[in-house]
Amino acid sequence: MKTTHWLIINSIILLVLLAMGIYSLSQKEKNVYLDTAEVFNGFKLQKELRTKLENVQSARQAILDSIQLRLTAISSSSDFDPQNPGEEFFSLRGLYQQRQKQFEEDNQRLSNEYDRQIWNQLNQYVKDYGKEHNYTIIFGANGQGNIMYASETRDITKELIDYINNKYERV
Amino acid sequence: MKEYRNLFIYLLTFVLAACQQPKQVNVDQYLEYLDKNWYKLTDSRELNGIVYQARFLPNDYRILERFGQEIASEKLQTERQNLSDFQYFQIRLKAQTGNIMEYNMEEYESRDSRQYYYTHEFARDIFLIDGTDTLRCEAHQFISNYGISPWVSVLAAFERSHKKTAEKRIGINDHIFHNGKVILKIPASAISQIPQLTLSKS
Numbered sequence: 001m002k003t004t005h006w007l008i009i010n011s012i013i014l015l016v017l018l019a020m021g022i023y024s025l026s027q028k029e030k031n032v033y034l035d036t037a038e039v040f041n042g043f044k045l046q047k048e049l050r051t052k053l054e055n056v057q058s059a060r061q062a063i064l065d066s067i068q069l070r071l072t073a074i075s076s077s078s079d080f081d082p083q084n085p086g087e088e089f090f091s092l093r094g095l096y097q098q099r100q101k102q103f104e105e106d107n108q109r110l111s112n113e114y115d116r117q118i119w120n121q122l123n124q125y126v127k128d129y130g131k132e133h134n135y136t137i138i139f140g141a142n143g144q145g146n147i148m149y150a151s152e153t154r155d156i157t158k159e160l161i162d163y164i165n166n167k168y169e170r171v
Numbered sequence: 172m173k174e175y176r177n178l179f180i181y182l183l184t185f186v187l188a189a190c191q192q193p194k195q196v197n198v199d200q201y202l203e204y205l206d207k208n209w210y211k212l213t214d215s216r217e218l219n220g221i222v223y224q225a226r227f228l229p230n231d232y233r234i235l236e237r238f239g240q241e242i243a244s245e246k247l248q249t250e251r252q253n254l255s256d257f258q259y260f261q262i263r264l265k266a267q268t269g270n271i272m273e274y275n276m277e278e279y280e281s282r283d284s285r286q287y288y289y290t291h292e293f294a295r296d297i298f299l300i301d302g303t304d305t306l307r308c309e310a311h312q313f314i315s316n317y318g319i320s321p322w323v324s325v326l327a328a329f330e331r332s333h334k335k336t337a338e339k340r341i342g343i344n345d346h347i348f349h350n351g352k353v354i355l356k357i358p359a360s361a362i363s364q365i366p367q368l369t370l371s372k373s
Contacts, residue, residue, distance in 0.1 A: 045351050045352060048352070049351070113349065116349045117349050117351030117352075118351060120218065120349055120350045120351060121350060123219070124217075124219055168354065169354060170216075170340060170354045170355065170356040
């Protein structure tokens, strides 16, 4: 009777320990990480907006190059006097400087706007992904020290990139 | 034996062809079908507290909305002809908390500026991917909510592709909430399944 009694108690203790072990292991699986840069660069919206930004920047550079060409043509002409370049030269140079400043500010503003749009969507999709997979924490590894090492089994980068692109395109 | 096989093939083809034809219904049945199946013609998604929704509006439904359920058969045919070159979508936005016309307002914004954007400029930020064609919004009408409904609603018209019904993807690139391009999808099957409205000739 006494033996059976101890057997039951030992079994219960073992079961409790086993359950705690399993719970502990399952909790650890809930913390994963992603490569922030890879996810950002793999996002289709980012690629589309980057192309758009590059097109805008190219068009603006072409305008500046055109003005620069005219300035060069004036300064290369035989009757050009560096001491007295003339009204047209000053006007064009002023226009070049004005446009250059304006384009720089606009390009930066556009780049910031696009980044904002991309991160607004990315943050939402990562949140959705985390909820769907019951993750406790998703860390973003940016290669600058916040995660020095983590097992590859916890790396969700590739699956996340597929997920966010499917979400974005409504596949 | 060969004759029976051929007969079977003819019968099978006939049955399959008949199944492809949309069911013909009267006004009550048509509206009842839509009431039950709007969810198939609607897609929504939430991004950073803003809900974006797109709904395909069949032309017959729009005609009934405008002219009433007692519309005559000839009038229905005329209006169908008038609308035949376009397809319509209802696009709605809502803030999960608060009034969308004041949600997350930047310093440079005002309620009036948002109203102006949705009334006059939103059309340029909406497009439709109809199968493989990308179509711009030809016309849009902003429907003010007067602060009563949580939704901002816009009726958008796109050129109708007269090819076989394809999957529709509405793209919304609104410049108010900085959420980038949001894509909503209406499957082709949902549109093909809409029954055909038939009125008896008066």
